[in-house]
Amino acid sequence: MKKLFDDTEIAFALKSNTDLNTSYLLFKMMNFKPLVKIGTKFINLALKLHLPVENLIRKTIFNQFCGGINEEDCLKVVDIIFTKGVSTVLDYAVEGKAVETEFENALEKTLKIIEFAKERQAIPFAVFKPTSFGRIDLYEKKGKQEVLSSEEQKEWADVIARFEKVCQTACQKNVAVLIDAEESWMQTTADELVLEMMRKYNKEKVIVYNTVQMYRWDRMDYLKAIHQKAQSEGFFVGIKLVRGAYMEKENERAEEENYKSPICASKQETDENYDLALQYSIANLNIFSLFAGTHNESSSYYLMQLMKEKNIVTNDGRIWFGQLYGMSDTISFNLAARGYNVAKYVPFGPVKEVVPYLIRRAQENTAVIGQTSRELEMIIKERQRRKKSNN
Template sequence: MIRSKIFNDTKSAFKLKSNADLDRAVFLFSMMDRPTLVKIGSAITEFSLKMHLPVEFLIKKTIFEQFCGGVTTEECKPLLKKMYAENLHTILDYSVEGKETEEDFDTSINKKLELIDYASRNREVSFAMFKPTAIGRFEIWEKVTMKEDLSPDEVEEWNKIIKRVEKLCSHAYDKKVRLYADGEETWMQSAADDLMEQMMRKYNKEEVYIINTLQCYRWDRLEYLKELHEKGKKDGFKIGVKIVRGAYMEKENARAKKMGYPSPICESKEATDVNFNGVLSYCLDHLEDISVFIGTHNEVSSYLALQIMEDKGIAMDDERVWFSQLYGMSDNISYNLAKKGYNAVKLVPFGPVRDVVPYLLRRAQENTSVRGQTGRELSLLLEEKKRRKGDKSTRHSRN
């Protein structure tokens, strides 16, 4: 039985953070605990960048350094090595969003191919990833999902997207690097699901190299997983899934209401938790066919996974089970899992400061919408500051 509350160990969680790092994190999470401030700050940041005001240095020294590893892979290297020394692995994500041209998509593909190569050469980096809309226009994914007719130019565009996905997956397979596709909005996701299923059929015959993301705030994801599992057993391929709660709740519900269709999202946070835990349990019950990448900042779900693993006699370092959190968040989960010997990995975004601002603003906004997340982060940071102050006082009294 999992008895000790390992995620309360702030000393291990924040071992790599200096006192200045802690102070910055306390300031940022205090701000993110106030939704109105986040909205105002986001608007000011977007306006300042649009008007080419000199704000990049301020952004880099605050929210960028909290949630990003650096501007380049070379700049990220010292961080990756420090984390790996604590048994914590890395996924590097070139987090440039919102691009629209074919040239941008080709640039993105080349960057992703470089990161697959980087992962194959560096033991600290255990996965590669890509966002479907970073390699093809959202509207094309959407049209294919909705089964709309494509114009000849759009058919050509869709074929280019298929070739890009194939190029990434075949390269990952050749380099023996696990690659996952990020999850996005429901009205484009089916096209991505179908394409990733094709890639699993092709490349997951013996081992899992290709992984798709299931956003479990969608009430249909457990049924989808069961159907995919049956296909895999019937046709001889293994399933790779990254499971997350989801990132587009407000947008999904607003669109469903506006267009008059039932929301694809669970009716409440509690229902989402039940659904996520159901998908998690199903994966751990079928590890002979399914490898699971547990992307969660939720302590209850993480403890549930640990308990199931212990009950089933699944080794802590079983390569079919990984835990993941975002860089700059939930260090109490990541570092304490790594310390105990579980497979733990941080998603570390990087890129030019100006280009990753859309990612950073999305991250700040998501923090305000997840009930209790920001408050939990803040309480842990303050607890660590208090602990360090107590340690310092103890040392002084001994002297």
């Protein structure tokens, strides 16, 4: 089993030689941290000065990590990867907006994705970020139990209404919805709101999933607490497990404001925490459904092992593996080829609007030890394999 994710022929079957070469060049550049920093500054400056860089962005980093500029644009990717048994989570990746019109736009996008999902077996989930429906400051203020002004109370009522609309629609259309996790200082409020949605809409099966970032040392306590609530109140729990995406920001803020960082002290602790959460979820599948979002091969093997030990069939609907589009194809396509449920997060949005997401993607790849190197290693291996087979 340990060599499963080394099968590059399966992993890159959908990539032409040109696609493979483009990915090679991109990951080669991303493997050089100073270049990522310079590139990030250049892109931000170029967009600020309205320089014509949109086409360059689209042909490189955008095409690697995004499915298109809108939902319809993504359908080509959705259909192609589904031929290999890999499903899609369409993710509207426009970030950092903080006005009501944008929140309403994000709501409409999410509802449209639910409609898409209802009609297509290849799209089993919808997804949204809590801050796409309301200001992060508002979540934070609620979490601190500060008094809201009358205007803020109206704002918060609108946030709740957006959550309700999405979860109610998802329930009616029988489409599961993944709710992403964000910064710790707003997450408590988001957790409470998602809990309310689970109580309402997860009575018969899991429709609503909360995302749990296991680089936080307190998240096992959260899992146990929500499990206890579900048992006593009679609802199911949907959990999307990830390691986390805001580590630098979390640590910096904790240092600036002089409180203990919510992040585990080491990568090893995070890995152990993640695998412990996998174990806990699988041990409680009578209540939990699991979406394991991971690019970590060891954790993927561990989940496979847990399923085998519990005699759980590979396509059990309560267990999904998930990776980001443009990354870890060696995991996604090899798992799908063996009958496991796999979904790729496929981000979309106007090129300029998704630049913050793309920059974060590039920075995360350089921050995670070995991630870019592993992608490169597998691409090089496949290029060599193709060269040999053509000789």
